[in-house]
Amino acid sequence: AQSVTQPDIHITVSEGASLELRCNYSYGATPYLFWYVQSPGQGLQLLLKYFSGDTLVQGIKGFEAEFKRSQSSFNLRKPSVHWSDAAEYFCAVGPANQAGTALIFGKGTTLSVSS
Amino acid sequence: EAGVAQSPRYKIIEKRQSVAFWCNPISGHATLYWYQQILGQGPKLLIQFQNNGVVDDSQLPKDRFSAERLKGVDSTLKIQPAKLEDSAVYLCASRTTGKDGYTFGSGTRLTVV
Numbered sequence: 001a002q003s004v005t006q007p008d009i010h011i012t013v014s015e016g017a018s019l020e021l022r023c024n025y026s027y028g029a030t031p032y033l034f035w036y037v038q039s040p041g042q043g044l045q046l047l048l049k050y051f052s053g054d055t056l057v058q059g060i061k062g063f064e065a066e067f068k069r070s071q072s073s074f075n076l077r078k079p080s081v082h083w084s085d086a087a088e089y090f091c092a093v094g095p096a097n098q099a100g101t102a103l104i105f106g107k108g109t110t111l112s113v114s115s
Numbered sequence: 116e117a118g119v120a121q122s123p124r125y126k127i128i129e130k131r132q133s134v135a136f137w138c139n140p141i142s143g144h145a146t147l148y149w150y151q152q153i154l155g156q157g158p159k160l161l162i163q164f165q166n167n168g169v170v171d172d173s174q175l176p177k178d179r180f181s182a183e184r185l186k187g188v189d190s191t192l193k194i195q196p197a198k199l200e201d202s203a204v205y206l207c208a209s210r211t212t213g214k215d216g217y218t219f220g221s222g223t224r225l226t227v228v
Contacts, residue, residue, distance in 0.1 A: 004157075034217075042221060042222075043119075043206060044208075044219040045219075046218075092157075094217075101163075102163050102171065103217060104160075105157030105158050105159070106157050107155070107156050108156070108157050
């Protein structure tokens with residue numbers, strides 16, 4: 001079955017510390033991978049996406065993610081977290097060879113930032 | 116470019132009442148999606164349109180939910196009658212062809228009491 005697993009429901013990080021949010025996927029086809037962020041009461045904002053090529057992708061707000069096919073993972077990282085990064089983060093997967101097909105989302109990881 | 120527009124932002128209704136949500140996708144985006152996001156969960160696809168045709172509605176509770184996309188542009192999602200478990204955020208997203216991401220609207224937060 002196609003699925004996305006985000007093992008950590010809630011993570012608390014000190015401001016200025018590094019961050020890594022985990023994402024594992026199960027997908028029968030070559031995947032497109034995405035990370036979205038959602039602030040309270042807001043819609044989903046795209047942080048970054050991976051389609052092909054370099055497995056380390058850079059996104060907005062200083063985020064990056066690394067695609068590891070052998071581990072079926074697409075972990076999100078940031079070297080220094082800011083208080084404004086507190087939000088919910090969603091990993092999503094879609095098929096690379098079926099343009100337009102809907103994304104499958106993980107259940108999300110809530111990030112809290114302590115001062 | 117303008118984003119995906121959704122209205123209303125918030126709606127509170129009593130169970131067994133009906134409600135409708137509206138979505139205006141990004142101009143030129145052929146594919147439109149409606150997702151349901153229950154509190155504490157990731158978004159789940161309800162229905163996908165390609166232009167004005169339905170591509171996937173396998174997870175749409177068709178006994179109470181309906182959706183249409185007239186003229187391949189705007190879309191409406193209706194719930195009739197609503198149940199308590201329908202309380203959620205309803206997200207609309209659109210996408211053009213190619214290796215583009217999916218653009219999401221701000222969503223409609225529905226509370227059924």
